[in-house]
Amino acid sequence: IAMAMRDPRFIGKPEETVPRRLTLRISEQPSIQDLIPAEELALGCLLQGHDALPVLDAMGRDRPLFEQGLATLKTIERESPELGPFDGMVETETPALPTAAERSFSPTALERYATCPFQYFAEKVLRLEPVQRPRHDHLPPLTLGTLIHESLRLSYERLVLLQWPDDLLIEATVQSTVNVAVSDTFAAHAASQGTGHALLWTLACEQVTELVAAAVSSDQAEYQATGFRPVAFEAAAQGIVPLESDASTVFLKIHGTLDRVDYRAEPPALRIVDYKFKQGNEITAADRNLALSAVRGFRLQPPLYARMTLPSLPPPTDVQLLFLAPEWKQPIARSTFDAGLWTGHTGDMIRQTLSTLIQGIARREFFILPDGYCDYCEFSGACRRHDAMAWWRSYRSPQARVLRKLRKQKISDE
Numbered sequence: 001i002a003m004a005m006r007d008p009r010f011i012g013k014p015e016e017t018v019p020r021r022l023t024l025r026i027s028e029q030p031s032i033q034d035l036i037p038a039e040e041l042a043l044g045c046l047l048q049g050h051d052a053l054p055v056l057d058a059m060g061r062d063r064p065l066f067e068q069g070l071a072t073l074k075t076i077e078r079e080s081p082e083l084g085p086f087d088g089m090v091e092t093e094t095p096a097l098p099t100a101a102e103r104s105f106s107p108t109a110l111e112r113y114a115t116c117p118f119q120y121f122a123e124k125v126l127r128l129e130p131v132q133r134p135r136h137d138h139l140p141p142l143t144l145g146t147l148i149h150e151s152l153r154l155s156y157e158r159l160v161l162l163q164w165p166d167d168l169l170i171e172a173t174v175q176s177t178v179n180v181a182v183s184d185t186f187a188a189h190a191a192s193q194g195t196g197h198a199l200l201w202t203l204a205c206e207q208v209t210e211l212v213a214a215a216v217s218s219d220q221a222e223y224q225a226t227g228f229r230p231v232a233f234e235a236a237a238q239g240i241v242p243l244e245s246d247a248s249t250v251f252l253k254i255h256g257t258l259d260r261v262d263y264r265a266e267p268p269a270l271r272i273v274d275y276k277f278k279q280g281n282e283i284t285a286a287d288r289n290l291a292l293s294a295v296r297g298f299r300l301q302p303p304l305y306a307r308m309t310l311p312s313l314p315p316p317t318d319v320q321l322l323f324l325a326p327e328w329k330q331p332i333a334r335s336t337f338d339a340g341l342w343t344g345h346t347g348d349m350i351r352q353t354l355s356t357l358i359q360g361i362a363r364r365e366f367f368i369l370p371d372g373y374c375d376y377c378e379f380s381g382a383c384r385r386h387d388a389m390a391w392w393r394s395y396r397s398p399q400a401r402v403l404r405k406l407r408k409q410k411i412s413d414e
């Protein structure tokens with residue numbers, strides 16, 4: 001700048017303001033069109049509503065590609081609340097609901113769709129691999145979750161072999177069984193996938209050991225109070241849910257892997273237990289009230305696990321989420337979904353929610369549905385929620401309204 005200010009061509013000349021916008025620059029000084037680069041000239045033509053094709057042809061640019069891009073932009077930026085092909089509407093025809101014979105869903109896949117249809121599309125249809133962002137304070141949540149589940153499975157399997165919980169084992173035996181199971185789990189994981197940061201790995205191992213020991217102690221007390229004891233781990237299960245209360249025509253086929261199955265001999269009852277590792281400070285409303293969360297589509301594992309069956313075991317009487325939450329006041333907590341809720345009004349509402357979800361999947365409606373969870377979305381890199389019109393349609397389109405309405409449903413206590 002200093003050199004330019006000493007240049008005789010500028011000395012004594014009044015300061016000139018050059019607008020930043022190309023359209024303003026051209027309108028203030030049309031003669032610059034003779035001097036600006038061809039790319040800017042083409043852009044100027046477009047912004048002023050003129051035909052840019054002759055310029056692009058002269059530049060030897062790909063005309064069909066340009067025309068296609070222009071048409072796409074017009075579609076994306078149209079002022080209409082209706083979702084289009086660039087908003088995740090992959091197909092527009094309306095096939096019938098998938099029947100049980102056609103397709104089986106996992107509860108987590110349906111939860112994914114209820115949260116955000118584009119997330120479901122990215123994970124279940126496109127099978128994109130989520131980006132793993134490196135963490136500096138703890139291991140990646142997915143790794144930690146796997147280590148906890150595996151440590152719990154191994155600990156309980158070994159304890160059951162020692163006749164726990166029927167036999168009251170001394171505390172040292174329980175603790176050493178847990179210690180060995182957790183360290184075997186971590187060693188196996190380290191051998192196949194490495195440890196990452198050594199200090200975080202050691203801290204995670206200590207934290208998991210503490211949590212698993214606390215869970216075992218809580219389950220011992222639960223056994224004494226209710227009589228439930230673990231009988232199966234990582235069990236594959238299936239089920240069929242009639243989507244109309246008269247159980248007549250439309251069915252949803254479901255499958256899943258149950259973390260743990262507990263059985264009580266007298267009175268006979270079967271409980272499905274699902275482990276949840278939580279990193280927040282307190283339990284959320286969605287985790288506390290599982291019936292309401294099911295109706296709203298937030299938590300579908302509890303109601304759907306309640307409809308699954310296992311060979312030679314009776315149908316489940318309830319599903320329990322067992323929270324392992326190091327930051328909560330009670331690091332081990334439980335929420336329960338009573339399978340009997342399926343027979344009442346809540347059951348009808350859950351059926352309605354499930355119908356809405358599988359209709360959306362069947363119609364291949366994979367639009368974005370932004371909300372607070374976007375901050376943690378593993379697929380945000382592939383999402384167009386920052387585009388103003390895409391964001392607007394994600395609130396105003398009829399399809400988005402239907403899913404958002406599910407989240408506001410209320411239930412009466414049954």
Ligand code: SF4
Nearest residue numbers: 116370374377380383
């Ligand atoms: S960032 Fe939000 S809107 Fe986009 S895919 Fe993820 S959850 Fe959906």
